Amino acid sequence: MAVVTRSAQGKDVATAPTALRILDAAKRILSEKGYSKLTLHAIEEESGEYRALVAYYFGNKQGLVDALIDSLMDAEDEVLRERLDKIEEPGERVRALIDEQRQISADWRGFRAFYELLPHIMRDERLREDLATDYAKSRELDRQTLAAGRVGDGGKDLDRLAALSVAIVEGLAVQYAADKENFDHEGTYRLWEDMVLAYLGEMPQA
Helix, strand or coil: CCCCCCCECCECHHHCHHHHHHHHHHHHHHHHHCHHHCCHHHHHHHHCCCCHHHHHHHCCHHHHHHHHHHHHHHHHHHHHHHHHCCCCCHHHHHHHHHHHHHHHHCCHHHHHHHHHHHHHHHCCHHHHHHHHHHHHHHHHHHHHHHHHCCCCCCCCCHHHHHHHHHHHHHHHHHHHHHCCCCCCHHHHHHHHHHHHHHHHCCCCCC
8 A cells, every 4th residue: 555644854655665664564453452552662663663763764752643543544545546547438427436435434444543643633723723724635536536437517516525535534434344244344435425426427237
């Protein structure tokens, strides 16, 4: 999975293998043990990298948290863009968007890491603004994809449909993570695809 992060102290951490190992280790700690266990010592043990390298690439723990937020939010959008760039037919692009969302929401470990960070994000004005920017980017990507699949020009509220599209991913992810044995994740996404295509004016596939 691609990882996109902000630069820390002028360094491009997106392409540094060591920084990626540190980020992956931090995500595992968050998803398996929680935010309270995200310490430099734990990251050092989990990643096999010296804790001084966290400071080198990210500045401090707060810089690492910033990079984690970007990684968790931006990586999926980057994967989706790469997939959509290979598809020309508008209806198939919409289906690819929803299929990618289905796969993202099935990644309960990634969402658990995000929700471990969320309370800290909401208490920090700067992080809230960063998160709002990340969500705006996700909505715009979805809106552009949905616009391409629209039949006709009028009557489609794509901004709000894109907002619902983003919300669906997180809402279904939580329900699936809470009850993987009984929650009909696949069937719910099939219904969501039919609803989106019907709203855009394209008949769902049989």
